[in-house]
Amino acid sequence: MAAQLTKYFKGGLGDLRALFDAVKNYVSVVVGYRVSGDAVGFGPVESLESLPLGLEDSQAPGAYRLSRGSSGFFRHSHASPKYWLHLPVQEVFTVLEDYAVDIARYDTYSAALFGIKPCDLVSMEVLDRILKNDDSYWSRRSKIELVVVEECTVPGATCFCGSIGTGPSASTGFDIAYARLSNGIIFKYGSEKGLRILEKLELTEVSEEDVAEYERAIARAGELTRYLPPPSEISKSLERSVSDTSFWKEVSSRCVGCTNCNMVCPTCFCTEFVDQIEPSGRAKRVRQWFGCLSHTYGQVAGTHYRPELYMRYRHFVLHKFLFYPKQVGLVGCVGCGRCITWCPVGIDLREVVSKVVSRYGS
Amino acid sequence: MRRAAVAIVKLTSCSGCINEFLYTIASYPELLRSVSIVHATEFQDLNTLEDIDVALVEGSVVTQHQEELVKEVRSRARTLIAIGTCATFGGIQAGRVGEDLRKVILASYPNPDFISALPDVKSLDRVVKVDFNLSGCPVNGDALARLLVKVILGGSEVPIAESVCSECKRVGVLCVMVSRGVPCLGPVTLGGCGAICPRFGRGCYGCYGLNTTVVDGERLARFSEVLEKVGMGRGDLEAFLKYFSFSALTKIRVRE
Ligand code: SF4
Ligand code: SF4
Ligand code: SF4
Ligand code: SF4
Ligand code: SF4
Numbered sequence: 328m329a330a331q332l333t334k335y336f337k338g339g340l341g342d343l344r345a346l347f348d349a350v351k352n353y354v355s356v357v358v359g360y361r362v363s364g365d366a367v368g369f370g371p372v373e374s375l376e377s378l379p380l381g382l383e384d385s386q387a388p389g390a391y392r393l394s395r396g397s398s399g400f401f402r403h404s405h406a407s408p409k410y411w412l413h414l415p416v417q418e419v420f421t422v423l424e425d426y427a428v429d430i431a432r433y434d435t436y437s438a439a440l441f442g443i444k445p446c447d448l449v450s451m452e453v454l455d456r457i458l459k460n461d462d463s464y465w466s467r468r469s470k471i472e473l474v475v476v477e478e479c480t481v482p483g484a485t486c487f488c489g490s491i492g493t494g495p496s497a498s499t500g501f502d503i504a505y506a507r508l509s510n511g512i513i514f515k516y517g518s519e520k521g522l523r524i525l526e527k528l529e530l531t532e533v534s535e536e537d538v539a540e541y542e543r544a545i546a547r548a549g550e551l552t553r554y555l556p557p558p559s560e561i562s563k564s565l566e567r568s569v570s571d572t573s574f575w576k577e578v579s580s581r582c583v584g585c586t587n588c589n590m591v592c593p594t595c596f597c598t599e600f601v602d603q604i605e606p607s608g609r610a611k612r613v614r615q616w617f618g619c620l621s622h623t624y625g626q627v628a629g630t631h632y633r634p635e636l637y638m639r640y641r642h643f644v645l646h647k648f649l650f651y652p653k654q655v656g657l658v659g660c661v662g663c664g665r666c667i668t669w670c671p672v673g674i675d676l677r678e679v680v681s682k683v684v685s686r687y688g689s
Numbered sequence: 690m691r692r693a694a695v696a697i698v699k700l701t702s703c704s705g706c707i708n709e710f711l712y713t714i715a716s717y718p719e720l721l722r723s724v725s726i727v728h729a730t731e732f733q734d735l736n737t738l739e740d741i742d743v744a745l746v747e748g749s750v751v752t753q754h755q756e757e758l759v760k761e762v763r764s765r766a767r768t769l770i771a772i773g774t775c776a777t778f779g780g781i782q783a784g785r786v787g788e789d790l791r792k793v794i795l796a797s798y799p800n801p802d803f804i805s806a807l808p809d810v811k812s813l814d815r816v817v818k819v820d821f822n823l824s825g826c827p828v829n830g831d832a833l834a835r836l837l838v839k840v841i842l843g844g845s846e847v848p849i850a851e852s853v854c855s856e857c858k859r860v861g862v863l864c865v866m867v868s869r870g871v872p873c874l875g876p877v878t879l880g881g882c883g884a885i886c887p888r889f890g891r892g893c894y895g896c897y898g899l900n901t902t903v904v905d906g907e908r909l910a911r912f913s914e915v916l917e918k919v920g921m922g923r924g925d926l927e928a929f930l931k932y933f934s935f936s937a938l939t940k941i942r943v944r945e
Contacts, residue, residue, distance in 0.1 A: 365863075366862075366863040366868075367863075368861050389867060389915070390867060390870075391864070391867050391868045392868065393868070404863065405858065405861075405863065405864065406861060410861060415858070415859035415860070415861070416859055580907070580908075580911070581908070581911045581912075582908070583852070583876045583877050583903060583904055583908050583912055584852065584900070584902075584903035584904075585852040585854040585855070585875070585876035585877070586851060586852060586854060586855045586858075587854050587858060587864070587876070590854070590855060590858030590859065591858065599849060601849070602839075603835050604835055604838045604839050604842070604844075605717070605834075605835070605838070606713075606717035606719050606720040606723075606834050606838055607717065607719050608719075615859060616855070616858070616859055617849075617851070617855070618851070618855060621849075621850060621851040621852065621855065621902075621903070622850045622851075622900075622902030622903055623847070623848070623849045623850045623851065623902070626847070636903055636908075668867065669864060669867055671854070671864070671866055671867060671873070671875075671876045671915060672876070672911070672912065672915050673915075
């Protein structure tokens with residue numbers, strides 16, 4: 328057990344501030360869930376004050392509220408690291424008046440992610456595998472030199488990371504993780520770099536008691552987010568459900584194809600090209616997020632792959648649990664629950680998946 | 690290169706879309722190098738309706754004369770673009786359909802005998818073949834300029850049918866309906882405005898028209914229950930849909 332203990336350190340809010348400053352010195356820009364006005368987005372954060380540490384979100388299917396309070400615990404908003412890594416609107420190139428082509432150049436400054444949630448951490452691993460050959464994505468992703476994760480001891484009401492195994496704690500792919508407990512903050516490291524930074528802070532050693540409390544809190548949060556059977560079971564059931572047209576029509580009957588689910592999903596990566604020809608004769612090719620729930624998504628010259636909305640909703644669910652594993656060896660859903668919260672009609676992915684498994688499970 | 694002959698035709702409408710086009714010309718004066726305006730009764734004296742490359746038609750058809758005019762324009766124009774929600778869906782004036790026409794006329798004109806209006810309000814596609822529909826109240830001037838340039842260069846465009854929500858999320862706005870309970874028609878409305886209203890903290894009232902590639906009568910009825918929960922009554926919803934999506938309503942079956 329003693330070897331285990333050295334993985335953890337203990338501190339308070341002041342130490343979190345010191346960690347933030349240390350991280351800030353390490354890179355050109357710190358990025359995270361950024362408070363702006365009465366909303367939380369994702370972007371550069373100047374100081375700890377720009378992080379939603381004093382905010383509390385409450386989430387339910389089709390409903391989200393933010394409130395202020397020192398005891399608050401923030402999960403996430405609609406904005407995930409996708410907003411930073413895979414830009415919503417991205418210029419690809421410009422064709423100039425003389426037909427010369429000006430290829431867009433991408434930012435190259437170093438960045439650190441601070442305070443992102445375990446589900447969002449895994450979403451980056453998924454995006455990495457899908458978009459590793461995408462210059463724009465990779466130019467930003469490869470400049471992320473440090474990742475600090477905030478683990479979830481108080482999960483939200485639409486979170487189900489515990490079912491997928493993507494949370495509520497972080498296991499790999501980070502440098503430092505911290506968890507806020509009632510009597511202090513537990514810090515842990517996930518890389519040598521992370522350890523070196525933590526060692527420079529004035530953190531105290533943890534007691535066995537501290538570790539036990541931390542583990543209890545994480546286990547409790549894990550329980551709270553365990554709604555679904557394991558992903559392998561979900562994939563198998565989904566495979567058997569594909570031709571049950573009436574089932575898919577029923578579960579998507581309230582859907583209006585607004586694509587909010589696609590847009591907020593931290594792993595949805597689809598884009599559409601738009602050619603904007605300016606009156607000057609210049610033409611810009613722009614690439615922007617595009618959701619498979621919209622009608623035009625499945626349209627190709629001469630035909631349409633998924634003309635009916637139920638087919639597109641079914642595709643969304645199948646892609647997450649059946650096709651991503653085949654494509655990149657990871658489940659495409661990280662259980663963040665955003666598609667549930669931000670669906671204006673409150674369609675609950677957990678409910679749909681549960682129904683599929685209860686009907687088509689082994 | 691020969692300049693393309695463009696006709697700007699106005700039917701029943703408020704001129705807002707034509708104004709948008711003028712603003713666009715003001716911000717891109719180079720447009721006038723490739724365009725020659727052969728017909729625009731609102732802002733030039735000499736107008737011809739001969740050989741038209743592109744007709745931009747604003748407004749809906751509410752009189753016999755307009756019906757003939759738009760057919761005439763169609764027969765002379767290589768490409769016809771319906772601009773704005775009046776031309777593409779019927780527009781605000783569709784609000785009077787079903788009312789006593791004489792009473793409506795009396796409410797606005799002191800001398801009703803000079804007015805000859807048909808009981809129906811028709812979007813252009815109900816009268817002639819329309820090549821491109823650009824909705825919006827008013828139309829998005831940048832989008833209009835880009836389409837026009839594309840068409841003049843011999844290109845075409847496959848419209849992207851997506852909701853205002855797609856744009857709202859790309860801009861990164863916190864959803865007014867989900868996060869504050871403000872009624873919003875964005876989920877069922879065609880995108881194109883860049884989610885202007887939610888960007889200013891307001892709900893969308895559907896001025897780009899119903900996204901009928903997705904929304905049918907059943908889905909609309911279910912969505913109206915969501916709106917009702919956040920405080921938009923049936924009456925208000927029906928009014929918005931009549932003002933901005935009139936011709937779409939006849940296409941979809943609405944459950945009572
Ligand atoms: S499918 Fe839904 S719950 Fe899963 S990662 Fe995407 S937004 Fe989150
Ligand atoms: S769920 Fe749809 S939008 Fe998301 S990645 Fe898959 S196909 Fe693309
Ligand atoms: S957010 Fe909800 S209503 Fe909108 S497309 Fe997704 S499932 Fe359908
Ligand atoms: S504010 Fe309106 S347009 Fe924006 S996501 Fe919400 S429902 Fe859609
Ligand atoms: S948000 Fe809705 S009402 Fe506002 S400009 Fe756009 S389409 Fe019109």
